[in-house]
Amino acid sequence: MNRGPVLIDLEGTEAAKPDAAPAVQDDIDAPQGVAMQQVAAIAARRPSRLARWFWLIAITLVGFIVSLAAWDYITGLLTRSPVLGGIATALIGLLLLILCIIGLRELATFGRLRKLDSIQHEAASALASLDLRDARTVVADLEGLYSNREDTAWGRAELKARQGDVLDADGLLGLAETALLAPLDARAQREVEAATRQVATVTAIVPLALADLFTALTANLRMIRRIAEIYGGRSGTLGSWRLTRTVLTHLVATGAVAVGDDLIGSVAGGGVLSKVSRRFGEGVINGALTARVGVAAIEVCRPLPFHAAKKPSVSGLVGRAMSGLFGRD
Numbered sequence: 001m002n003r004g005p006v007l008i009d010l011e012g013t014e015a016a017k018p019d020a021a022p023a024v025q026d027d028i029d030a031p032q033g034v035a036m037q038q039v040a041a042i043a044a045r046r047p048s049r050l051a052r053w054f055w056l057i058a059i060t061l062v063g064f065i066v067s068l069a070a071w072d073y074i075t076g077l078l079t080r081s082p083v084l085g086g087i088a089t090a091l092i093g094l095l096l097l098i099l100c101i102i103g104l105r106e107l108a109t110f111g112r113l114r115k116l117d118s119i120q121h122e123a124a125s126a127l128a129s130l131d132l133r134d135a136r137t138v139v140a141d142l143e144g145l146y147s148n149r150e151d152t153a154w155g156r157a158e159l160k161a162r163q164g165d166v167l168d169a170d171g172l173l174g175l176a177e178t179a180l181l182a183p184l185d186a187r188a189q190r191e192v193e194a195a196t197r198q199v200a201t202v203t204a205i206v207p208l209a210l211a212d213l214f215t216a217l218t219a220n221l222r223m224i225r226r227i228a229e230i231y232g233g234r235s236g237t238l239g240s241w242r243l244t245r246t247v248l249t250h251l252v253a254t255g256a257v258a259v260g261d262d263l264i265g266s267v268a269g270g271g272v273l274s275k276v277s278r279r280f281g282e283g284v285i286n287g288a289l290t291a292r293v294g295v296a297a298i299e300v301c302r303p304l305p306f307h308a309a310k311k312p313s314v315s316g317l318v319g320r321a322m323s324g325l326f327g328r329d
Helices: 035-045 050-078 082-129 132-145 152-166 169-205 209-234 237-254 260-265 270-276 278-301 314-321
Strands: none
Touching: 035 132, 035 209, 050 082, 082 132, 082 169, 082 209, 082 237, 132 152, 132 169, 152 169, 169 209, 169 278, 209 278, 237 278, 278 314
């Protein structure tokens, strides 16, 4: 038996080119934050005009049928028993009164959101022009916005005592930011951390289908509503939903809900956890995307743009939220 070397003739074959070989995809199964991306897609999706007309006509028709049935029921009850008919009429009147109050509160919510947006634009304009008169107008509007809130009493007193000594727009707005908004910023960041922790925990631990999607949707809605309440007072249901759509539409348009190397690298332990357990890695990424939504909500709801204070970072929020929950790398 021949035990010599075996020679393979490579003549006529193309030599291998290492630089032309396809790249090895190590992260093909890397967590992508599917739940948060689906939440963003659902909230940012604009219904078609046909769908809007469908729901408008359907709600109008149902309201007409219910009103007509209630009218027939009340008139028939009044005919049979005037006392019972009077009680039913009074109850329906109270129900309509409560609905009107709810409607007025929703309108007030939209008014507060417009006020926050107006002050924010005026502050940005004052910082750009460095006009002291415009800055004082912004500070006056800010004091009026928080005049009925006891949690800002100390900040308003501090601002009133020191604003006369500040003679430039930059310093005056910085004083208003540190005196009035610093405690509110801390509360808003705690809300973001709580929502981040909840979304990450449920995604990592609960294996039920759609559980992470439901948790991400409800946690983000509650977080954005709480942030709006912290900066602008009580928030209504429709106002909160509109604000949520505004925040998530902005994030989708800027690509901030996409998972990239910058996000995975900024999350403490995210890369390690994704290699140990896909569910834990997915939880970290969903939590980080929730923190991104929270930062965007803070920027939208905050009456002053970040200038003297530092804008909260996603990595810092996630790191504090995950302390003791996941291992930190």
